[in-house]
Amino acid sequence: MSERRARASTVDKRNRLLDATEEIMLRDGYAAVSSRSVAARVGINPPLVHYYFATIDDLFVAVLRRRSLRNVARMAEALAAAEPLTQWWRLASDPRGSALFIELIAAANHRPALRAEVGEVAREVREMQIERLRSLLPEYGIDPEAIAPALVAAAMQGLAFGLVQDQGAGYDTATADAAAGMNRLLSRLEQRRAAAVSGS
């Protein structure tokens, strides 16, 4: 029952394949990911990609898993930080991270194996955010009855994705104004919360 262990170069190569896949997704879109393109970027032969990831679906799923593990942890940290909404926004509007997730979501739309994984990550993160917002919104002076936690969470996500997408594509949709407006709104909210918390 003593299983032979994988060689040191293998686990490293798996990571290099995932890195290469992410880079291709960010540069040319998920549609440009293929056994050949990934292999070329890492400097190996195309069929070898299938040695490490049996199918291209498995490759996408692995990219999602590695990325979302980091991201779920970071989101938990942000929600527990001193200025939760600001930290959340900073994480959500990170260009690289969001652009990659946008590509993964787009890819998942016609890759059932990916879709299930993306759905699970989305559900987990959203649940975490909504749960935190329940106690957080009142601290920011927002009535959860007037502005529902689920609405705030969906708006944060949608807004961040929209800005990253438009900015990345070079669309002239006043993204700078929107981002500046968001930052003003956030600092005002954080001030309000700081005052309320210190005064209680």
Added chain:
Amino acid sequence: MSERRARASTVDKRNRLLDATEEIMLRDGYAAVSSRSVAARVGINPPLVHYYFATIDDLFVAVLRRRSLRNVARMAEALAAAEPLTQWWRLASDPRGSALFIELIAAANHRPALRAEVGEVAREVREMQIERLRSLLPEYGIDPEAIAPALVAAAMQGLAFGLVQDQGAGYDTATADAAAGMNRLLSRLEQRRAAAVSGS
């Protein structure tokens, strides 16, 4: 200089090709659009698609143009309606329309010819919305200095896209709660505006 006119069946066939393309995009994603798949759905031979649309890029651009012409007009109507924000939201959160635009945006990410067109439509619509919000926000009791018009516009768009995307993909991200929350918020805002306008 008397140019021979196209036959009656031609303009009809162009529209049927665009219809088929939209249906394929909604059902299987933009990546499933090809000369063959579109031709099969219309019941003609693949090369004939290229007789009507020289390249697949031209086909996508034509789909975008036809759709956005309707959409820009509808958005202008919504912004001029009795309950502008509600009408805007109803238009933005229309599942079919938004799902199609999401596919077009995704396709544009690696089709330069499409990207320019999508960018122009996005810019035009956003400009229209922001301009309208400048006078509209105060009527809703919102200070444009506190919540920037560009931020509201981007949030509306991002929120709608996010909800349609998650709902279409079947992701369990509390979309029903968010949509219900949005409707409550909207009706409250419309009430506030109606009171302010009638009282002035």
Added chain:
DNA sequence: CCAAAGTTAGAACGATTGTTCAAACTTTTC
């Protein structure tokens, strides 16, 4: 009715895709 223009069918091209297979090479284990 006939020539010109618009439309369609069919075959075919080169390129790319995911994946498989058998054979070779390399490292580990005993």
Added chain:
DNA sequence: GAAAAGTTTGAACAATCGTTCTAACTTTGG
């Protein structure tokens, strides 16, 4: 050092893609 397992290579497969070409067919204008 030999056997076994892990790794890599190279060739090849069937399928799909966008697109082009030529020849045929159909409608229109005069």
